[in-house]
Amino acid sequence: VTIVRVFALYQNLVLHPSVAFVNYALQDCLPLEHHCEYSALCLLSPFQLWNNYFHLAVAFITQDSLQLEQFSHAKCLKILSKYGDMRRLIGFAIRDMWYKLGQNKIRFIPGMVGPILEMTLIPEAELRKATIPIFFDMILCEYRNMGDFKKFENEIILKLDHEVEGGRGDEQYLHLFESILLECSSSYAKIVKLVEMFVSLVKGLLEKLLDYRAVMHDESKDNRMSCTVNLLNFYKEINREEMYIRYLYKLRDLHLDCENYTEAAYTLLLHASLLKWSDEQCTPQVMQTEFQSSQTHRHLKEHLYEMIIEYFDKGKMWEEAISLCKELAEQYEMEIFDYELLSQNLIQQAKFYENIMKILRPKPDYFAVGYYGQGFPTFLRNKMFIYRGKEYERREDFQAQLMSHFPNAEKMTTTAPPGENLKNSAGQYIQCFTVQPVLEEHPRFKNKPVPDQIINFYKSNYVQRFHYSRPVRKGSVDPENEFASMWIERTSFVTAYKLPGILRWFEVIAMSQTTISPLENAIETMSMTNEKILAMVNQYQSDENLAINPLSMLLNGIVDPAVMGGFAKYEKAFFTDEYFRDHPEDQEKLNRLKDLIAWQIPFLGAGIKIHERRVSPSLRPFHERMEECFRHLKAKVEKQYGVRELPDFDDRRVGRPTSMLRSYRQLSIISLSSMNSDCSTPSKPAAESFELEIMSPKTTKSESDENVRLISTQPEVKLRKAKRRGKRSSVVFAEEKASSELPDMKHLSRKYEFMSDTNLSEHLDVPQKTSVLLKQMSFASRSMPTIPGVTMSVCYPASEETNGSQRMSQASIPPILETDRKTLKKKKMNQIFKTIYKAKQHDDVKHTGERQSEVPEP
Numbered sequence: 001v002t003i004v005r006v007f008a009l010y011q012n013l014v015l016h017p018s019v020a021f022v023n024y025a026l027q028d029c030l031p032l033e034h035h036c037e038y039s040a041l042c043l044l045s046p047f048q049l050w051n052n053y054f055h056l057a058v059a060f061i062t063q064d065s066l067q068l069e070q071f072s073h074a075k076c077l078k079i080l081s082k083y084g085d086m087r088r089l090i091g092f093a094i095r096d097m098w099y100k101l102g103q104n105k106i107r108f109i110p111g112m113v114g115p116i117l118e119m120t121l122i123p124e125a126e127l128r129k130a131t132i133p134i135f136f137d138m139i140l141c142e143y144r145n146m147g148d149f150k151k152f153e154n155e156i157i158l159k160l161d162h163e164v165e166g167g168r169g170d171e172q173y174l175h176l177f178e179s180i181l182l183e184c185s186s187s188y189a190k191i192v193k194l195v196e197m198f199v200s201l202v203k204g205l206l207e208k209l210l211d212y213r214a215v216m217h218d219e220s221k222d223n224r225m226s227c228t229v230n231l232l233n234f235y236k237e238i239n240r241e242e243m244y245i246r247y248l249y250k251l252r253d254l255h256l257d258c259e260n261y262t263e264a265a266y267t268l269l270l271h272a273s274l275l276k277w278s279d280e281q282c283t284p285q286v287m288q289t290e291f292q293s294s295q296t297h298r299h300l301k302e303h304l305y306e307m308i309i310e311y312f313d314k315g316k317m318w319e320e321a322i323s324l325c326k327e328l329a330e331q332y333e334m335e336i337f338d339y340e341l342l343s344q345n346l347i348q349q350a351k352f353y354e355n356i357m358k359i360l361r362p363k364p365d366y367f368a369v370g371y372y373g374q375g376f377p378t379f380l381r382n383k384m385f386i387y388r389g390k391e392y393e394r395r396e397d398f399q400a401q402l403m404s405h406f407p408n409a410e411k412m413t414t415t416a417p418p419g420e421n422l423k424n425s426a427g428q429y430i431q432c433f434t435v436q437p438v439l440e441e442h443p444r445f446k447n448k449p450v451p452d453q454i455i456n457f458y459k460s461n462y463v464q465r466f467h468y469s470r471p472v473r474k475g476s477v478d479p480e481n482e483f484a485s486m487w488i489e490r491t492s493f494v495t496a497y498k499l500p501g502i503l504r505w506f507e508v509i510a511m512s513q514t515t516i517s518p519l520e521n522a523i524e525t526m527s528m529t530n531e532k533i534l535a536m537v538n539q540y541q542s543d544e545n546l547a548i549n550p551l552s553m554l555l556n557g558i559v560d561p562a563v564m565g566g567f568a569k570y571e572k573a574f575f576t577d578e579y580f581r582d583h584p585e586d587q588e589k590l591n592r593l594k595d596l597i598a599w600q601i602p603f604l605g606a607g608i609k610i611h612e613r614r615v616s617p618s619l620r621p622f623h624e625r626m627e628e629c630f631r632h633l634k635a636k637v638e639k640q641y642g643v644r645e646l647p648d649f650d651d652r653r654v655g656r657p658t659s660m661l662r663s664y665r666q667l668s669i670i671s672l673s674s675m676n677s678d679c680s681t682p683s684k685p686a687a688e689s690f691e692l693e694i695m696s697p698k699t700t701k702s703e704s705d706e707n708v709r710l711i712s713t714q715p716e717v718k719l720r721k722a723k724r725r726g727k728r729s730s731v732v733f734a735e736e737k738a739s740s741e742l743p744d745m746k747h748l749s750r751k752y753e754f755m756s757d758t759n760l761s762e763h764l765d766v767p768q769k770t771s772v773l774l775k776q777m778s779f780a781s782r783s784m785p786t787i788p789g790v791t792m793s794v795c796y797p798a799s800e801e802t803n804g805s806q807r808m809s810q811a812s813i814p815p816i817l818e819t820d821r822k823t824l825k826k827k828k829m830n831q832i833f834k835t836i837y838k839a840k841q842h843d844d845v846k847h848t849g850e851r852q853s854e855v856p857e858p
Contacts, residue, residue: 058116
């Protein structure tokens with residue numbers, strides 16, 4: 001190797017004078033339109049000669065054998081003393097030859113931008129100082145000819161990316177580039193602002209490229225992803241589509257290496273968003289090597305969507321996959337009319353919907369991470385990020401992996417923001433703690449019965465706001481009841497983008513801090529407890545195989561005062577005459593807390609009923625003890641705060657009040673008036689709300705009464721079938737049959753009164769409101785299962801006997817009584833006698849006419 005390098009140095013020593021000779025020869029070829037003797041001899045134009053010279057000279061000074069920085073210090077000194085730095089000499093010659101081009105310079109822009117940039121990136125200070133001014137001369141030349149220097153700008157951005165990624169460039173070059181160009185432009189007033197903007201652009205790009213190169217071979221792929229995102233965002237801002245897409249696919253590949261399928265899907269979705277559903281030909285800048293077969297925007301976008309849907313499926317983000325499937329289905333159905341693809345697409349959608357309801361998706365935890373100190377790279381230094389954890393990833397495991405990337409960093413033990421001294425220190429300090437995502441309200445879910453499988457997904461996805469709460473003490477502390485003085489200091493964080501996204505983390509762009517009073521904290525705690533009870537009740541209703549232990553611990557911890565004290569601590573702290581007197585402004589909040597306490601009783605009751613059915617014989621004494629505690633608790637709460645009721649029906653979903661779900665599930669089962677009141681209590685007992693009762697008239701029971709009783713005993717049908725039936729019952733039909741419907745309405749149970757939030761008996765005397773009642777009944781059927789017989793008795797009273805069997809899951813045709821048989825027989829006999837009588841009358845008339853015709857005239 002040493003012999004080869006020495007030979008290369010001797011070879012360069014011989015070539016150096018030859019290059020210098022070419023300098024003088026080329027000057028005879030100016031202007032470039034003049035054909036000199038050298039161009040005639042080599043059959044090349046003067047422009048080609050000059051262009052070849054520049055490329056030859058740049059190739060000469062950038063060859064590896066002349067890069068003295070690669071040698072040891074002693075060897076470098078020896079080479080300099082014997083041969084000198086030939087790079088500097090040739091570089092100076094290139095500079096001189098460039099300035100001799102005069103008006104011909106414009107012909108070498110932007111072609112010579114790349115070679116000159118490669119030369120200026122050589123880490124030799126004097127060479128850089130001599131050649132960087134060539135860039136300003138190019139700017140000035142293009143500006144005078146074109147009015148701007150866009151070609152030069154585009155070329156230097158493109159070439160700078162490749163050169164820095166290849167290992168060239170450093171911070172010294174960055175500062176030198178900035179200072180020289182700004183100094184050169186200071187004497188040109190017309191162009192100075194444009195040059196400043198250009199320098200700022202290149203500086204920002206070079207900083208991000210240097211960061212990217214520094215972590216390119218880093219073990220931490222997270223750092224590589226961060227730098228990649230910084231670059232693609234930069235290229236997006238300056239509208240460099242080709243470079244933007246290039247880094248999108250670099251990011252995609254990093255995510256696939258880490259099995260971050262959701263993030264890989266969101267990354268490719270950015271590329272797909274640049275395409276249109278049209279047959280327009282794809283331009284080279286939007287194409288990638290793996291998609292060369294896709295010629296049109298439509299074809300490429302469809303291919304991308306198929307890949308993205310596959311990634312979303314692997315990442316269990318079926319909601320996003322469904323959204324893309326719907327967009328594809330619209331194209332298949334309305335644009336290209338490919339029904340075969342449409343059918344496959346709809347089958348895929350159906351599978352995704354099924355997955356949402358049946359497959360468990362663990363909620364990811366979110367962690368706030370702060371990097372403080374000057375020891376971190378610029379893209380992390382003194383910044384805070386919110387990270388999205390992986391499935392079942394604990395904070396301890398996440399923090400251990402995080403610290404392994406920065407072995408010299410010190411772990412902070414406080415969650416408070418650090419001071420300026422720590423931020424400006426030379427060390428590395430990492431802060432890590434768990435934060436809670438804040439559910440954003442979705443208008444399409446408001447006031448609708450949304451299943452837990454759907455709501456739980458949105459509680460930990462599509463989130464951009466997070467908060468962290470820590471208790472603080474204010475005033476004197478009551479040792480017997482700490483809750484009266486427990487204030488909460490809540491810090492809220494807002495990220496730059498929603499999670500999940502193209503990264504598993506995003507930078508925090510806004511922070512705020514609020515203080516929550518002890519009473520407000522109690523309200524939040526009770527709301528979360530009720531929500532937890534109801535969520536667990538729903539889980540155990542839908543899955544018979546769940547272990548009973550979690551439900552046992554939850555219920556016992558609330559109903560047994562010896563375990564956790566229940567909500568008695570709140571009563572001692574807030575429901576006192578002293579607190580009422582000192583805080584009259586909290587009256588509404590106190591009523592709210594009472595309402596939450598009252599609502600906890602029916603939730604606990606639903607859970608205890610499930611526990612009773614599922615408890616093992618060995619735990620039966622434990623259950624009986626829990627039931628006894630619940631009876632005492634229920635009696636006390638209902639006496640003090642009133643009764644709250646939930647319908648008792650066998651459905652997969654349990655209705656819940658608006659207050660429990662932040663207006664996501666406002667079921668018509670629960671009266672709005674009872675939910676919004678301070679402490680309102682329905683007047684009827686719970687048993688009356690849960691059981692279907694037939695209000696029998698005082699008169700003799702009719703046949704329709706018997707039918708209603710039979711129908712009321714039949715199993716309930718699916719909700720969607722009831723909804724379809726409800727849609728068929730038109731208001732016009734109801735108005736035509738108003739008079740016949742009103743008696744049947746009297747047979748409605750109290751369950752239906754409660755379900756519709758309207759006392760139907762108030763309207764029985766007003767026939768005009770029949771259509772309104774039907775609308776209310778139709779609305780109620782959306783939120784709870786209905787008993788079809790009763791529904792049909794309201795909507796189709798005239799056809800109850802004939803259509804009853806079609807609405808029930810088993811035979812329900814009422815038996816024909818003996819009296820009915822006699823009545824039918826009597827009717828038939830009467831009909832026969834009537835027919836005989838009419839025939840006899842006809843014969844008598846006929847015979848009478850004949851006799852009259854036989855009598856002679858007088």
